[in-house]
Structure formats: C-alpha cells, structure tokens
Amino acid sequence: MSEIRIQDLTKVFPNGTVAVRNLHLDVADGELLVLLGPSGCGKTTTLRCVGGLETQTSGDIWIGDRVVNDLGPGERDIAFVFQFYALYPHIRVYDNIAFPLRATGVSRDEVDRRVSAVAETLRISHILRERPKRLSSGEQQRVALGRAMIRRPQAFLMDEPLTNLDAALRADMRIELKHLQNELGTTMLYVTHDQTEAMTMGNRVAVLNLGVLEQVGVPLEIYDRPNTLFVAGFVGSPPMNLIAMQLAQDALKSEDAQQVMLDTSVADRIRAKQTGRELVLGVRAEDIRLTSGGNGGDLRAEIATREPLGDQTLYSVMLNHQLIQVTTASTERFEVGETVGLHLDRSRLRVFDASTGTALV
Amino acid sequence: MADEEVGAGRRAAESRRGPRSRFQWLNDTLLSTMFLSPTLVVLLFVAIFPLIWSLYLSFTEYSVIRDAGAWTSAPWIGLRNYQTLLRDPQLWQRFQITAGFVVPTVAVEFLFGFGIALLLNRDFKARSFITTVILIPMMLSTVVVGLFWRFMLQTDFGIIDYFIRDVFGLRPVFWLTERLPARMALVLVDTWQWTPFIVLISLAGLSAVPKYLYEAADIDQASAWFKFRQITLPLVSPLLVIAILFRLMDTYKLFELVWVLTGGGPGDSTKNVPVYLYKIAFGSFKTGEASGIGYIMLVVVIALASLLIRVLNQMRAEEA
Amino acid sequence: MNRTRRRRARSLIGRILFWVAVAMILLFFLFPLHWMVVTSFKRTAEVTLLPPTLIPWVQFNPTLKNYVEVLTKMPAGLLSAGTYKQSGFPQALLNSILISGAATVIAVLLGTVAAYAFSRFRIPGKGDLLFFILSTRMLPPVVTLVPVFVMFISFGWRNTFHGITLLYVAAGLPFVVWMMKGFFDEIPREYEEAAMIDGYSRLEAVWKIVIPEAIPAMLATAVFVLIMAWNEFLFVQLLNPGKFTTVPPFLYAIIGYGRVEWGRMAATSVIFLAPIVLFTWLVRKHLLRGVTFGAVRR
Numbered sequence: 001m002s003e004i005r006i007q008d009l010t011k012v013f014p015n016g017t018v019a020v021r022n023l024h025l026d027v028a029d030g031e032l033l034v035l036l037g038p039s040g041c042g043k044t045t046t047l048r049c050v051g052g053l054e055t056q057t058s059g060d061i062w063i064g065d066r067v068v069n070d071l072g073p074g075e076r077d078i079a080f081v082f083q084f085y086a087l088y089p090h091i092r093v094y095d096n097i098a099f100p101l102r103a104t105g106v107s108r109d110e111v112d113r114r115v116s117a118v119a120e121t122l123r124i125s126h127i128l129r130e131r132p133k134r135l136s137s138g139e140q141q142r143v144a145l146g147r148a149m150i151r152r153p154q155a156f157l158m159d160e161p162l163t164n165l166d167a168a169l170r171a172d173m174r175i176e177l178k179h180l181q182n183e184l185g186t187t188m189l190y191v192t193h194d195q196t197e198a199m200t201m202g203n204r205v206a207v208l209n210l211g212v213l214e215q216v217g218v219p220l221e222i223y224d225r226p227n228t229l230f231v232a233g234f235v236g237s238p239p240m241n242l243i244a245m246q247l248a249q250d251a252l253k254s255e256d257a258q259q260v261m262l263d264t265s266v267a268d269r270i271r272a273k274q275t276g277r278e279l280v281l282g283v284r285a286e287d288i289r290l291t292s293g294g295n296g297g298d299l300r301a302e303i304a305t306r307e308p309l310g311d312q313t314l315y316s317v318m319l320n321h322q323l324i325q326v327t328t329a330s331t332e333r334f335e336v337g338e339t340v341g342l343h344l345d346r347s348r349l350r351v352f353d354a355s356t357g358t359a360l361v
Numbered sequence: 362m363a364d365e366e367v368g369a370g371r372r373a374a375e376s377r378r379g380p381r382s383r384f385q386w387l388n389d390t391l392l393s394t395m396f397l398s399p400t401l402v403v404l405l406f407v408a409i410f411p412l413i414w415s416l417y418l419s420f421t422e423y424s425v426i427r428d429a430g431a432w433t434s435a436p437w438i439g440l441r442n443y444q445t446l447l448r449d450p451q452l453w454q455r456f457q458i459t460a461g462f463v464v465p466t467v468a469v470e471f472l473f474g475f476g477i478a479l480l481l482n483r484d485f486k487a488r489s490f491i492t493t494v495i496l497i498p499m500m501l502s503t504v505v506v507g508l509f510w511r512f513m514l515q516t517d518f519g520i521i522d523y524f525i526r527d528v529f530g531l532r533p534v535f536w537l538t539e540r541l542p543a544r545m546a547l548v549l550v551d552t553w554q555w556t557p558f559i560v561l562i563s564l565a566g567l568s569a570v571p572k573y574l575y576e577a578a579d580i581d582q583a584s585a586w587f588k589f590r591q592i593t594l595p596l597v598s599p600l601l602v603i604a605i606l607f608r609l610m611d612t613y614k615l616f617e618l619v620w621v622l623t624g625g626g627p628g629d630s631t632k633n634v635p636v637y638l639y640k641i642a643f644g645s646f647k648t649g650e651a652s653g654i655g656y657i658m659l660v661v662v663i664a665l666a667s668l669l670i671r672v673l674n675q676m677r678a679e680e681a
Numbered sequence: 682m683n684r685t686r687r688r689r690a691r692s693l694i695g696r697i698l699f700w701v702a703v704a705m706i707l708l709f710f711l712f713p714l715h716w717m718v719v720t721s722f723k724r725t726a727e728v729t730l731l732p733p734t735l736i737p738w739v740q741f742n743p744t745l746k747n748y749v750e751v752l753t754k755m756p757a758g759l760l761s762a763g764t765y766k767q768s769g770f771p772q773a774l775l776n777s778i779l780i781s782g783a784a785t786v787i788a789v790l791l792g793t794v795a796a797y798a799f800s801r802f803r804i805p806g807k808g809d810l811l812f813f814i815l816s817t818r819m820l821p822p823v824v825t826l827v828p829v830f831v832m833f834i835s836f837g838w839r840n841t842f843h844g845i846t847l848l849y850v851a852a853g854l855p856f857v858v859w860m861m862k863g864f865f866d867e868i869p870r871e872y873e874e875a876a877m878i879d880g881y882s883r884l885e886a887v888w889k890i891v892i893p894e895a896i897p898a899m900l901a902t903a904v905f906v907l908i909m910a911w912n913e914f915l916f917v918q919l920l921n922p923g924k925f926t927t928v929p930p931f932l933y934a935i936i937g938y939g940r941v942e943w944g945r946m947a948a949t950s951v952i953f954l955a956p957i958v959l960f961t962w963l964v965r966k967h968l969l970r971g972v973t974f975g976a977v978r979r
Contacts, residue, residue, distance in 0.1 A: 053576050070688075074582035086577035090595040100581040147581070384882040392883055393802040400795035400854050401810075407851035408817055411828035418828065480702055491703065493965040495710050499972065500961045502912035504929040505950045508936055509717050512943050518729035520716060527732065553710065558972055565969050565977070603977065614821030617914045621933060635823040642827045643919065655824035666819040670812065673977075 002064050002154035002187045003029045004050060009059035011045050019045040021211040023059070032181050032188040034202035036195060038234070042211040043191045044159055050189060051080050051157045064154050079148035081158040085140045087132040094128040097146040118146045138169045155187040162197065174201055195235050199223065207231050226350060229357040232282045238314065238325040243281045244354070247271060252281055256320045260298045260344060270351055270360050278354035285325040289343040290315070290334060297341025303334050317342070419652035442653040452654065459633040463612045466548045471605055473552065474559025482567040492564065496557045503554070507621030510550045511537065540630035543623050547631055551618060555611070559604050566600035567593070599676045606669040610662060634658055721747050721947035728944045747948035770949060772924065773931040780842065780927060781910035784849035789903045791850070792857025793895065797887065799858065800865035814855045818974050822915055833920050840923040848916060853906040859975035864898035901967040904960045911957065928953050
C-alpha cells in the first residue's frame with residue numbers, strides 16, 4: 001500500500017511567513033493528486049515537506065504505513081522530479097538514470113536491464129550516451145523521469161515538471177505522463193499552477209490558496225461545483241463570472257435592480273445559510289444563453305466585444321459596469337453594441353456568501 | 362488646397378517632434394570617434410609606445426645613465442642582449458626562484474581559499490559582513506602590508522616569533538635573515554593578502570550552483586563525495602581556473618612585496634625576476650639588457666594570458 | 682524520536698565547529714590589522730615589549746603620540762638621502778590624495794565614454810581593440826618601467842604632478858573601459874533608442890538617460906581606480922622621489938635606515954589604510970567585478 005497521508009501540516013518559515021496552514025490531505029494508493037494554486041499558495045512547500053526537503057513546523061506525514069517525519073529524503077522511498085530537471089551535469093544519461101540504483105548495491109547486470117527497460121519506456125534509448133548539456137528540455141525531462149522511475153518508489157513527487165517546456169511539448173508530455181502513471185499504477189503527488197494540466201491529469205485536484213486547502217475533489221466536481229469564491233474564480237477558462245447580488249424574496253437582485261428568479265426552495269436554502277446581505281452569483285460563460293433584444297432573459301446587457309474562436313464565439317457583455325463572459329456556438333451572431341438578454345441555466349448556478357466566500361447553493 | 366494641407370501636416374509633425382534637439386549633427390560615427398580617441402591616444406602613448414621603445418632598446422647597449430637622452434644614438438647590438446641573457450645562468454636561476462615562489466604560493470592560496478569558500482557557502486547570519494571583511498587584505502597597499510609584516514616577522518620582538526618561541530616552545534625562525542624562512546615569509550604574506558581573492562571568486566561560483574541539484578542527490582542517497590565531485594566541482598571549475606590563472610600572473614610579476622619585505626635577500630635567495638630586472642635597470646643601469654629581460658618575461662605572460670582569455674570566452678559562450 | 686535527537690545533537694556540534702572555524706579564519710586575516718592599530722597607539726618602548734600587549738586600556742595605556750608626531754613632526758631630518766628633504770608625511774598624504782583623485786576623475790570620464798562607444802557602436806576591430814586593452818592588465822609593470830623612465834626623463838616629467846597622474850590615468854583606463862562596458866552592456870539599448878525616436882540626438886539621449894543610470898557603476902569603478910592609484914609604489918618611487926612623492930614610497934624610505942620607529946610606521950599605515958577599508962566597504966557589492974577587471978560578472 002502506498003498512500004500518502006498529510007495530517008495537520010503547518011510550515012512556518014524563519015522569516016515568519018506561514019506557507020502551509022493545518023493541511024489535511026490524503027492521496028489514495030495509485031492515485032494522481034494534483035496540488036493546484038497560484039504562486040505562494042504553499043503547494044510546493046507541501047510537496048517538499050512530503051519529500052523531506054523541508055521540515056514541517058508541525059503535523060505528520062505518512063507514506064505507506066509509516067510516519068516519515070524523521071526520515072531524510074533518501075529514506076522515504078519516494079522519487080522527486082524537479083522543475084529544472086536537476087540532472088547531474090557531467091555524467092552521461094545512462095549513469096544519471098542508473099545512479100539511484102547504484103546506491104543500493106544492485107548488480108551491474110540488473111542495473112543494465114532496468115536502465116534499458118526504463119529508457120525504452122520513455123523512448124530515450126538513443127541518448128543514453130549523451131551528457132545532459134546536449135539534450136533538449138523535453139529529453140532532459142524524460143531523463144529526470146527515468147531517474148525517478150528506476151527505483152520503483154512508493155510515490156512520485158513532481159514539482160511543476162512541465163512548466164519549462166514549450167506549449168506543444170507540454171501537451172504531449174501531459175498525455176504521456178498520464179499514460180505512464182496509469183501503467184505503473186504508482187501514487188503521484190503533482191504540483192502545478194496550470195489548471196489545464198490539473199484538470200486533464202489529476203484523478204483528484206486539491207486547490208490551495210495562501211497555505212490553506214480550498215477544496216479537493218475530482219476535476220469535474222471542482223469545475224461544476226466550486227465550494228469557494230477562490231476556486232470559482234481560479235478554475236476554468238474563461239473564469240467563472242462572479243456577479244454581486246442580494247437576495248430579495250425569491251429572486252436575486254443585481255445592483256441595477258434586475259432580477260433573477262429562483263425556486264422558492266433554493267431561495268430558502270440561501271436565506272438559511274447566508275451570513276450577511278451580500279451574495280455573489282457564479283455562472284460560467286457556457287451556461288449563459290443570449291437572445292436578441294433585451295427582454296425575455298433573466299438579465300439584460302449590451303455586447304462589448306466579440307471574439308471568434310473558431311468553433312465558439314466569446315462575447316463580453318456589459319452588465320452594470322461589469323464585463324461578463326459568454327460563449328456561444330459560432331453560428332449565433334450578435335453585434336457589438338447590441339442589447340441582448342442573458343438566460344442563465346438554473347441547474348448550473350452557484351451562489352456564494354460574499355463575506356465568507358463559501359458556496360451556499 | 363493640397364499644399365496647405367501638406368504645409369499644415371509638416372508643421373504639425375515638427376511640433377510633434379517635441380524637444381528642440383541639439384547635436385543631431387553628431388552622428389554615431391563622429392561620436393564614437395570622439396568617445397574613443399582620448400582613451401586610445403593616452404593608451405597608445407603611455408602604454409604602447411614605451412613597450413615598442415623598450416623592444417628597440419633591448420636591441421641596443423643603451424644605458425640611461427651613460428647615454429642619458431641620447432637614445433637615438435645608442436649602440437645597436439642586435440640580438441646580442443638576448444643571446445647573453447638566454448645563456449646566463451643567473452637569469453635562469455632567477456626564473457627558478459620565481460617559480461619556486463609562484464607555484465607553492467598559488468597552490469596554498471587555492472587550497473586555503475577554496476576551502477574557506479566551501480565553509481562559508483551556506484546561509485548564516487553574518488555572512489555578508491564576514492565575506493566583506495575577509496576581503497580587506499587584498500585591497501590594501503602591498504607596500505604597507507609588506508612593511509608591517511616585516512615588523513611582525515622580526516625574530517627578536519616580532520609577534521609571530523613570540524608565539525613560536527615562547528608559546529609553542531619551538532626554535533625561533535629567522536624569517537628575514539635566513540634563506541628558506543625568507544622564502545616562506547613571502548609565501549605567508551602573499552597568502553595572507555591574496556587568499557581572499559580566491560575566496561571571492563570561489564564563493565561566486567559556489568553560490569551559482571543550483572540547490573536543487575544537491576536535493577536530487579540527497580533523494581538518490583548520494584554520498585557527500587559524489588555531490589562534491591559530480592555537482593560542485595564541474596560547475597565551479599571554470600571560475601576556479603580563472604582565479605588560478607589570475608593569481609599565477611600576479612605572483613609572477615610580483616615586485617613590491619619582495620622589495621619591501623626582503624629586498625631580494627638574504628643574499629639572492631628571494632630575488633625573483635622582476636626584482637632582478639629592476640636591479641639591472643636601476644642598479645647597474647644596463648638599460649638595454651633590462652629591456653631584454655622584460656621581453657623574455659612577456660613570453661610567459663602572453664602564454665598565461667591567452668589561456669585566461671580562452672577560458673573566459675568559453676565560459677561566456679556557455680552562458681549564452 | 683531518537684533519530685531527531687541524534688540529528689539535533691549532531692547539528693549542534695556541526696554548528697560549533699563551524700563557528701570555531703570562522704573565528705579562526707577571521708583571526709588569521711584580521712589580526713595583523715588589529716595589531717597594526719594597537720601598535721600605533723603604543724609608546725616607542727612598548728612597541729617591542731614581550732610578551733606583546735594586545736588589548737588597549739586593559740594591558741597598556743594607549744597614546745596618541747605617534748599620530749601627533751607623524752602629522753606634525755615628520756619632515757626631513759628624520760630621513761637621510763636628501764631627496765625627501767622637502768616632504769613630510771602630511772605633504773606625501775596630500776600628494777596621494779591629489780594625484781589619485783585627479784587620475785581617477787580623468788580615467789573614469791575618458792574610460793566611461795570609450796566604454797559606451799564599445800558597447801553601443803559598431804567599431805572595426807572591436808574585439809581586437811578590447812583584447813589589447815585587457816591585455817595591459819596582464820603586463821608586468823617592470824617591463825614598461827625602463828622605457829617609461831626614459832620617456833619621463835626626456836620629457837621632463839620626472840618629479841612633476843602631471844607626469845605621474847597621466848601615468849595613473851593610463852593604468853586605470855583599461856580597467857574603467859572593461860568595467861563600464863560590462864555595465865553598459867547590461868543597460869538595454871532600447872532606452873536611448875526610445876529617446877532618439879522622440880527626437881533627441883544620440884548625445885542628448887546618452888547624457889539625459891544613460892549616464893544617470895550608469896552613475897552608481899561609475900562611482901564603484903572610481904573607487905577601484907582610486908585604490909589602485911593610492912596603493913601604487915613601483916613607478917612613483919622611481920619617477921617622483923622628490924616633493925611630489927606619495928605615501929607608499931615615503932613609508933618605504935623611512936624604514937630603510939637604522940633604527941625604525943615602528944610605532945610611527947604603524948600610525949602612518951593606519952592613516953593611509955583607513956580610507957581603503959572604508960572604500961572597500963562601500964563597493965562591497967562590486968568586489969568580484971572589480972578585482973577580476975570586469976571580466977567576471979555575477
């Protein structure tokens with residue numbers, strides 16, 4: 001069993017910064033869990049604590065069935081893939097990959113066998129004799145992966161491994177990595193700030209912000225049902241539209257007194273849980289339908305810009321001094337300046353409490 | 362109608378050009394000439410011209426005392442100076458003495474300096490203060506340093522020998538009055554003054570090694586020796602080579618420390634090539650011959666310098 | 682938990698050893714300076730006393746006698762060999778200040794504009810020119826000693842203010858060119874180009890935009906040139922043994938004869954070295970660049 005359990009992890013740096021605050025997170029055996037968040041959110045610090053490269057201020061870390069708090073990074077049976085590959089500069093690729101094995105006294109034939117197998121899996125057999133300096137970044141990253149894989153550790157820890165690759169390569173590597181993880185079945189803890197990466201690769205995604213865990217769940221859940229304002233605004237491209245509203249009777253009222261009617265049961269639930277008058281309505285660009293003319297929809301707005309994206313068109317509409325993003329099929333066409341009605345898909349709305357930031361409905 | 366428009370357009374453009382710009386006529390070519398000439402003229406006159414003149418003098422039997430100023434009529438003797446010099450065992454002995462000083466000094470400075478840099482290459486509170494303070498000796502006037510060490514190395518009342526004699530109970534060392542100790546004294550003082558140079562350059566190299574390389578090695582359970590041999594050394598060696606080359610060149614041409622600390626003595630034991638040259642030129646006033654020695658010295662310097670330039674260029678190319 | 686305790690104990694020992702090593706290193710490099718300062722405050726008899734007294738007020742009574750004498754009563758008479766008759770320490774110190782200062786100002790001004798040209802303009806044979814300029818750093822000074830001496834005699838520049846200053850300018854120029862070129866290379870040329878598009882001439886753009894950016898670098902470079910000129914001994918003792926001599930040859934001359942007044946020598950040294958210590962501190966961030974002649978940058 002090689003699950004990772006992070007219990008009540010807190011890390012405070014000597015200069016006073018609280019990088020991670022009381023983090024509870026479990027990574028199931030064989031799962032790829034992504035730690036997602038903007039820079040400074042504590043995801044890399046968490047990863048490094050799990051790996052033993054940083055010592056936590058308090059909290060426990062379990063890898064497999066043992067507590068690893070007091071173990072050095074080499075004793076935790078994990079592999080770490082760094083953002084900048086960290087290949088030993090003056091020895092050949094073969095020796096870079098073989099190195100972790102040599103430390104454990106594996107026989108030379110066995111080493112050779114395993115290095116060749118790994119190289120073949122990663123399709124780097126042809127560069128085994130090269131020095132890292134002469135490899136492309138994609139090749140270097142594969143070598144770093146090979147070095148990680150060769151020991152068959154209980155878990156892989158990856159710190160933004162694809163950030164330094166160009167876009168096309170990144171897309172390819174994403175697929176490959178996912179494939180690899182499926183095949184090997186190893187537990188992986190993966191850090192990134194790129195939400196596309198997170199959503200496409202992770203079995204589950206944990207969103208962090210300022211050292212705190214905002215939400216953890218499968219990608220679709222994070223996307224469809226964000227639990228906090230931060231997650232709503234961070235995940236998704238374009239980001240979820242967040243509109244300030246207040247509750248009046250069975251409707252949400254916007255600042256310019258437009259109304260969005262709600263089911264009574266929904267309105268009651270909001271009323272029960274809200275802590276103040278201010279609310280935020282969250283609705284995604286693809287869950288808004290546009291109709292010509294201002295009437296008939298929940299809200300009325302004016303088209304500000306129009307961006308054809310090929311299979312879709314992205315409109316921003318001006319609602320109350322705020323730009324709302326709406327995507328439509330490319331067959332629909334509205335002109336800039338046109339007044340349109342916004343029809344919101346009720347089943348896909350989220351309402352957040354403005355002061356606590358948590359989702360009410 | 363069209364003309365008015367054009368005129369108005371042009372005036373608008375001129376007013377849009379904004380600040381009244383003077384010196385537009387000073388184009389880049391003129392400016393570069395203006396900027397470069399003073400420097401090149403001074404250098405040519407005060408640095409190059411004397412070098413060429415010196416070359417000429419080395420082919421003569423000129424003596425600045427005897428022929429003062431009348432250097433155009435100095436007796437030409439062609440390569441005779443060089444012939445005499447290259448066959449002169451005295452000169453070769455001077456080179457030997459010089460090498461006997463240069464090699465141990467640079468070796469000690471390197472080992473000591475690199476070791477200190479390895480020690481200091483970590484995060485600790487007083488780091489920037491300590492690294493700055495250590496660098497003071499190399500900025501000081503060599504003459505003052507030499508004179509003061511002379512004071513400290515006096516066998517009777519110098520503080521160094523006090524410790525050797527009275528604290529450690531060893532035999533007194535006659536630093537400046539015996540041959541071997543005199544040479545050791547030179548090594549000691551130069552090390553004191555210039556090890557910081559090596560520390561500075563080594564530290565720059567060491568701090569540029571990315572931390573994550575060491576972390577990866579930790580995860581792979583690498584030994585400290587592996588980390589040093591495969592990560593630290595390869596990445597720091599270009600700078601180390603530069604530091605060593607600089608020091609080789611500098612100790613090779615060292616004059617002031619020798620002159621002030623031992624004066625070339627006792628006897629001839631510390632008279633290195635620069636001091637020897639000086640004595641030939643301004644002691645015996647054999648100006649022509651001294652010029653020849655200078656040029657022989659240059660051969661070694663040129664070799665070292667080309668090596669240095671090559672390493673520097675390689676380093677720059679790799680950074681790009 | 683045992684492992685943690687063991688680790689902590691080991692790291693404590695490591696830390697102690699580290700600081701012991703640092704202390705020993707500091708002691709090695711700073712003790713002579715401390716000793717010099719201490720000696721300068723001792724009376725003549727105390728200077729050669731054994732066991733040596735290291736701490737003022739605790740082990741001996743410090744006195745300012747040396748400093749007073751050095752600054753007021755050190756003219757000729759103390760020194761034989763008539764050439765020093767006209768100068769005393771204050772005169773030598775003044776000469777040091779004036780000569781080094783003048784040479785620094787001129788070298789920095791000329792060298793900076795040349796460096797700008799090297800950095801921005803296309804110059805035929807630029808690489809070779811730069812190499813040639815750098816190579817002067819490698820030159821053993823003794824090699825040019827003889828011809829420069831002959832030159833100075835022929836032009837009557839011996840024992841003048843301007844002769845030695847010009848020599849120092851020539852010595853400092855390669856350094857300034859290399860340092861400032863490195864700095865200019867790091868300032869994007871887009872700055873001037875934007876100004877020139879706005880209608881400024883190249884000269885104005887340089888004056889208004891580039892030079893203000895470069896001033897910190899120029900100051901740092903100036904300090905290094907100043908220190909080089911300040912410390913110089915070989916040429917000035919040969920070319921200016923008279924009333925325009927500077928402190929290093931002066932100091933050397935007072936040592937050579939008979940009984941040496943080490944206390945006074947120490948006081949002279951402290952006065953002479955103090956500005957250097959201050960300047961080193963001021964340019965501490967540029968030391969790597971400075972001592973490698975601008976060739977190495979971090």
